[in-house]
Amino acid sequence: MKLISYLDDHRVNRIAYVEGDKVFSLDFTGDMVTLIQDGSESLNIYVEQALKRPALSLQQVDLAAPLLAPAKIVAIGKNYAEHAIETKSAVPEEPIVFAKFATSIIGPGADITWNASLTNQVDFEAELAVIIGQRARNVAEENTLDYVFGYTCANDVSARDLQYRGKQWVRGKSLDTFCPLGPWIVTADEIPDPQNLGIRCQVNGRTMQNSHTSKMIFSVPFLISFLSHHFTLLPGDIILTGTPDGVGAFREPPEFLRDGDSVMVEIEAIGQIVNQCRVTAA
Incomplete structure (x- = not known):
């Protein structure tokens, strides 16, 4: 799967799953490092939930670096x-x-x-x-x-x-x-x-x-x-x-x-x- 970070209308960093040119925002308030730490099972649940909600277009979102604060x-x-x-x-x-x-x-x-x-x-x-x-x-x-x-x-x-x-x-x-x-x-x-x-x-x-x-x-x-x-x-x-x-x-x-x-x-x-x-x- 493809995962992005993007800035929403309030300039808040959000994480989303990308499928083709569709973007499905995850109902997750942490950063990408925290999402990775939570493990694949947790990630899959967030993605499954996101797919039930309306999608954005990839052209609509303001992409940020996918990962902003690694330990190193x-x-x-x-x-x-x-x-x-x-x-x-x-x-x-x-x-x-x-x-x-x-x-x-x-x-x-x-x-x-x-x-x-x-x-x-x-x-x-x-x-x-x-x-x-x-x-x-x-x-x-x-x-x-x-x-x-x-x-x-x-x-x-x-x-x-x-x-x-x-x-x-x-x-x-x-x-x-x-x-x-x-x-x-x-x-x-x-x-x-x-x-x-x-x-x-x-x-x-x-x-x-x-x-x-x-x-x-x-x-x-x-x-x-x-x-x-x-x-x-x-x-x-x-x-x-x-x-x-x-x-x-x-x-x-x-x-x-x-x-x-x-x-x-x-x-x-x-x-x-x-x-x-x-x-x-x-």
Whole structure:
């Protein structure tokens, strides 16, 4: 199933089930993390009840990020060999792990914004986002997909000058608005194999990244197991699984995002998220 968050007429965040172009609001006052924590049985009851009420049109609703307040966003660097090669780096022998802050999350149609005095090297990174469905600690790789609630599209927007100015990446990765997510969460039962999805990014309609999740160095099951052996993963936690080659920073010459640019991330079986870039004066 597909689940969205949207803002109602009173600008209150609501959760809904999407079927085709119809939106069925759940009679649930919590956020998406709480809904995930409540488990699949509770979710199914809310959906069954929602289907008995009149539907909205998808075009009527103001989509928000499907998940706004995860306990953590864990990201993986250089998880596609071609991307590692384009950065002139060695292919990693184990996952490169970093974090993004939840305050960087925005939804479909929201602006990616930055101040020109802070950075002028803003880049795009199309990524498959994994949403954890239950507490995971020391999980065996063969069991890890049982811990996945669903998947969504992500753009790991990155200020390259800030990212590489120090040894830690979090500053350049966590500016407000630097984690577009959406358009919805597709539950794990609809994506039995996360390593079998096309992934691409377009800037102003021009394809910049075009790859496939089968090219990940470390698979989704491996990543969940690896991370769970280092720290506890909680319901609603997000794992950004890395970006393929084609990012702007390593093109000749580099092609960074500019004011007015439109960025689309699209993943097969999930959908696409589009955001505009807005630069404020230095």
